[in-house]
Amino acid sequence: MQVVKGGSGRGLGQLLMNRWLLVGVCLLLFLAFFLLRFPGEPNSDSNSQYHQIVTGQFNDWHPPLMARIWEALTLFGAGTGPIFAFDTIFYGCGVALLASLPARRGRWLCAYCMIFLAAQPMLLMMSVNIAKDIMMAVMLLLAVAIIGAVQEGLVAARPARTLCWVLALLIVVMAALVRSNAVFLVAPMLIFAGRPALMARPVLMLALSAVGGVLLVPASNIVNHRILGASDAGAIRSLQIFDIAGIMVRGGDDVLADLPGAQALTQDVHRCYSPIMWDTLAYAHWNCHVLKNVEQAIRDSGGASLSSRWTGAIRRHPLAYLRHRLIHYNSTLYFWVPVHHTEAVRKLNTAGNRGGSFKNRLLDQVRYSPLTSPVMMVAIALVLLPWIIAALYVSRDALLRVCAILIWLALIYTGTFLLVGVATDQRYFFFTTLAVCLALPLALSDATIRAMMRRHSALAVATVGVPAAILALTVVARYMLPPPV
Structure with a gap:
């Protein structure tokens, strides 16, 4: 054979x-x-x-x-x-x-x-x-x-x-x-x-x-x-308030200067803003209610709407807006960031935050x-x-x-x-x-x-x-x- x-x-x-x-x-x-x-x-x-x-x-x-x-x-x-x-x-x-x-x-x-x-x-x-x-x-x-x-x-x-x-x-x-x-x-x-x-x-x-x-x-x-x-839930507000906050943190504090309680609002924006995610501006988990407070202040003032302030802030502070968007884009692309940088905001006890089982650490190595x-x-x-x-x-x-x-x-x-x-x-x-x-x-x-x-x-x-x-x-x-x- x-x-x-x-x-x-x-x-x-x-x-x-x-x-x-x-x-x-x-x-x-x-x-x-x-x-x-x-x-x-x-x-x-x-x-x-x-x-x-x-x-x-x-x-x-x-x-x-x-x-x-x-x-x-x-x-x-x-x-x-x-x-x-x-x-x-x-x-x-x-x-x-x-x-x-x-x-x-x-x-x-x-x-x-x-x-x-x-x-x-x-x-x-x-x-x-x-x-x-x-x-x-x-x-x-x-x-x-x-x-x-x-x-x-x-x-x-x-x-x-x-x-x-x-x-x-x-x-x-x-x-x-x-x-x-x-x-x-x-x-x-x-x-x-x-x-x-x-x-x-x-x-x-x-x-x-x-x-x-x-x-x-x-x-x-x-x-x-x-x-x-579906009813209109105003989802665009998350983008608008996120951009306004990013501009304010980078020198555009005048965006909300005419609103009632502007000083407190500005302090809250600087305390709560993160380029990683908008959520820190809106949820009680971070003891921040910037979105709700800004909307209430706009209603009380009877002035320009949130949409108008958003476009106006971008027009008056284009460089601050650009820096804000680029820094966030870097975050979302996971480029120049530390290990598990999102956990700094979420405050979660994950493997990337010096904890977790061997399985979780292994999965994190794959995921990130x-x-x-x-x-x-x-x-x-x-x-x-x-x-x-x-x-x-x-x-x-x-x-x-x-x-x-x-x-x-x-x-x-x-x-x-x-x-x-x-x-x-x-x-x-x-x-x-x-x-x-x-x-x-x-x-x-x-x-x-x-x-x-x-x-x-x-x-x-x-x-x-x-x-x-x-x-x-x-x-x-x-x-x-x-x-x-």
Whole structure:
């Protein structure tokens, strides 16, 4: 009998090179995750939404569409289990469909890397949360996968293609309603679906995203209030008071100088303000009631409204506003910050605050690893984008376009937090991390990009060097800056 060396390895390789097996591995992976972590983990936001479902009184402080979807899912049971299943199904199906596209081309390593990067512990730890950030992300993921499958030719029949376009558009609209700043992603998704060549024109992409987002804000408010039946809770007040406080702390004390009790209000702002999150200005947990007191003072004075004072403060103190937004953005990206810097505000006894079990310390190392921090995802996306744009000029490859839209969505979505971010939490950037993790194997396996990198080796080295430098700075900050107290 002749023995063929390496036969078992080739046999295993042949076994793995089956698209149905690939899809099955992906779905089984997410099924195991679902069973292990059922029924998911609620937080204060989702508890508030569930209370709205129970009472039947909906408001728009949190996305009313998520509450309405959750209300419909209560047909399958009470609590968080049904909506956790909803998110996990979207997540698993989106990853499976997206990974099957490179597999169809024989790019098996890329396909399996996409699956296992999408199911890395960091992402799974965040996706167990019942939160609008997770729901928005998995919706966008599935929409990108459906459009990518159509453009790749996976769906041939015209009626099926039409159905896929309608379904993808519906999911994109739902995602935009599930998180307010996701409205800025509608225009890029429409470009991806209808005019993908425009993704190679960055100025136009950013302009259309900005204009589209601004136009869709009032439209989303109409849907929330008139169709979904949510009352106006004035959620924008958190952003307004956070920005006003940030400006005051940096030299703009005149913003509230004409109000009754201005001196006490100013002292409270300086005592309670934190660039990490707006919550310290509003909740009794920190013995701070700045938002309530400022609103009461404005009513008593009969003068300019909170919105007018907000825009006026930005106009009169643009540098203070810019410093405030940049310092908060640094916090929310987890860049130049100490270990567990958010705990300095929350006052929690966590592993990062010199306590906790071995398990908690291990989980914290995964959750707050500099390697998967939002700033690292942004750095990777920024250095990949020029290569992708250059490749789009010479290639109309459908997978390259999928890679491009994932990077564009990640950067645009993350960029919106520079202007509208009010708190710091890793889960806000779940979509950013997921999109970059899926785009990276697609980019590195693309023949056009790889050929360009071989021709421009110095630029390719810089492509690796920039994220490496960001990682080094992030690690230095973690262990050199003073710990939270």
